[in-house]
Amino acid sequence: MIGVGILGAGFFGAYHARAIAQASGVRLVAVCAEDQALADGFAREHGGRPYGDWRAMLEDKAVQAVAITVPHHLHRPLAVAALEAGKHVLLEKPMALSVAECSRIIAAAERSGAKLMIGQIMHFVRPCMVARGLIERGELGRPITGSSSLMKIWMESNRRGWHLDPATGGGMLMTAGIHALDQLIWLMDGRVASVSAALSASFHRQAADDSAMLLLRFADGRFAQVASIGFRDGGMTYGMDLVCERGTLRIDIARGVMIGRDGQWSDVPDSSEADWMQNAIGREWQAFADAIAGKGEVPVTGDYGRHIIACIEAAMRSSGERRDVTVEA
Numbered sequence: 001m002i003g004v005g006i007l008g009a010g011f012f013g014a015y016h017a018r019a020i021a022q023a024s025g026v027r028l029v030a031v032c033a034e035d036q037a038l039a040d041g042f043a044r045e046h047g048g049r050p051y052g053d054w055r056a057m058l059e060d061k062a063v064q065a066v067a068i069t070v071p072h073h074l075h076r077p078l079a080v081a082a083l084e085a086g087k088h089v090l091l092e093k094p095m096a097l098s099v100a101e102c103s104r105i106i107a108a109a110e111r112s113g114a115k116l117m118i119g120q121i122m123h124f125v126r127p128c129m130v131a132r133g134l135i136e137r138g139e140l141g142r143p144i145t146g147s148s149s150l151m152k153i154w155m156e157s158n159r160r161g162w163h164l165d166p167a168t169g170g171g172m173l174m175t176a177g178i179h180a181l182d183q184l185i186w187l188m189d190g191r192v193a194s195v196s197a198a199l200s201a202s203f204h205r206q207a208a209d210d211s212a213m214l215l216l217r218f219a220d221g222r223f224a225q226v227a228s229i230g231f232r233d234g235g236m237t238y239g240m241d242l243v244c245e246r247g248t249l250r251i252d253i254a255r256g257v258m259i260g261r262d263g264q265w266s267d268v269p270d271s272s273e274a275d276w277m278q279n280a281i282g283r284e285w286q287a288f289a290d291a292i293a294g295k296g297e298v299p300v301t302g303d304y305g306r307h308i309i310a311c312i313e314a315a316m317r318s319s320g321e322r323r324d325v326t327v328e329a
Contacts, residue, residue, distance in 0.1 A: 002088075002292055003062045005030035007054055007078055008069035009042035011158040012092065016067045017046035019281040025289040026065070032057040054078060058085040065115075065292060068092055071162045072169025076101040079116075083108040088115040090288050094178055095305035097169045099313055099329045102306035109302060117288050117298045118305030122183040124283040127251045130271040131187060131242070134249065140259070141245025146224040148184035148240035150177050154203065154210050154230025164206040171208030173199065173312060177228020180240070181214065182308055183251070184224055187242055191307065193219040196324040197315035203232045214315050217324070 004020050006013045009031050020028045028048040033039040036052035043050035051057040058066070058081060065088035068078050076096040082089050083105070095118050096102045109116035122128050135143060154172055162168035163175055173181075185192060194217045202211040210230040217223050239252040248260035256272030258265045273279055291298045310329035318325040 002026045002064050002289060003029035004065045004067060005032065005048070005051075005057050005060065005063035005087075006042075006067045006069060007032050007057070007082070008067075009033035009038050009050075010069065013042065013067070013069040014046065015278060015281050016069055016090075016285070017042070017048075018278060019285040020067075021046070022282045023285040023289050025293055026285060029062045030057050030060055054081070058082055058087065063087060065090065065288075071160070072174060073097060073162065073167070075169075076105060079105045080108040083112045083114050083116065086112055086114055088288075088292050090117050090119055090285070091305070092119040093121070093182070093305070093308070094169060094174050094312070095302070095309055097309075099306055099310045102302065102309050102329070106302040106306065115288070115292050115298055116302045117284075117291065118300045118302060119281075119284060120179075120182045120186075120300045120305065120308070121277070121280050121284060122179050123186060123300055124280040124287070125183075125253060125276055126273045126279070127239075127253055127257050127271050127276075128183050128187065130257045130268055131249050131251050134257070134259070134268070135187060135189070135242075135244070140247040140249065143188050143242050143244050144222060146184055146188060146240055146242040147227070148180040148224070149227040149229075149237050150180040151227060151229040151231065151234070151237040152176065153233065153236075155232075164204075164208050166208045170206075171199075172210045172230035173212045173228045173315065174208075176230065177212055177226065178308065178312065180228055180238075181226050181311060184216070184226055184240060185308065185311070187240070188218065188222065188224060190218045190220055190222065192216045192311050192314075192327045194324050194326050195311055195314040195318050197318040199316060199319040203230065212315065212319075214311075216311070 032051040039050035199209040214226040242249040257268040
């Protein structure tokens with residue numbers, strides 16, 4: 001049984017605690033928060049030994065793997081420290097604030113030999129998994145282009161000050177729109193060569209973006225687009241249209257998957273589920289537990305996570321310089 005410690009006893013840390021409780025081969029043994037009282041309350045609800053100092057938690061021999069669910073700017077230092085302590089790491093997205101920081105994390109994993117997995121949840125969301133299966137079976141041919149969108153209310157109840165500042169990894173694109181970017185790149189199954197983008201704070205007074213539009217050019221010549229919009233009020237749009245050689249796929253995270261042929265849409269049975277986020281994190285943890293136990297490969301690697309950050313870096317630079325920018329990793 002693999003003992004897991006959670007670094008970050010907040011909103012998303014609770015999702016991970018519930019997922020660990022559901023997965024086989026892992027158990028929650030520790031939790032850490034800067035506020036000891038917060039760690040104590042989290043431990044009372046979910047179990048594990050509470051810590052107020054992350055260094056002390058990493059010294060705990062019962063902790064063999066760590067989930068990192070802290071603010072974005074803390075991902076690199078805590079991931080490197082955990083890996084150097086010999087802990088396997090499930091690192092929440094975004095992997096880090098820059099390609100350089102991602103590379104430091106990957107290097108730490110290579111030195112330690114510990115497993116590193118990036119928490120890009122869309123790889124475990126049922127509609128995306130169903131769509132991926134359809135593509136891999138070749139039923140619609142190869143994806144040629146697509147449009148992926150996440151448009152939602154930005155100032156949700158769990159929003160914090162660090163979400164609003166680019167220096168701490170804030171902004172809609174890095175926080176939420178990254179999911180729309182990730183699902184598109186994963187389902188297109190290719191590396192992005194360059195990005196042309198526009199980012200702004202269109203709806204809120206903040207230093208970080210709340211709106212972004214990206215045009216991705218893939219290394220093999222294909223192209224696709226991503227919309228990341230955090231508005232003041234409206235109805236959520238979360239999904240994508242993927243145009244393949246012999247038909248189209250529509251993914252709606254809440255409703256499921258539809259196939260388009262001959263000008264008509266048809267629903268794919270059993271392609272959606274209630275409580276999709278919690279179930280996806282449960283699958284994520286099972287995959288990570290299996291990888292640690294040698295029963296499979298890590299499904300979302302550090303190299304993949306770094307490529308997503310490279311695309312975001314290129315988008316931010318493109319917006320500032322008003323030109324197409326090469327993706328560096």
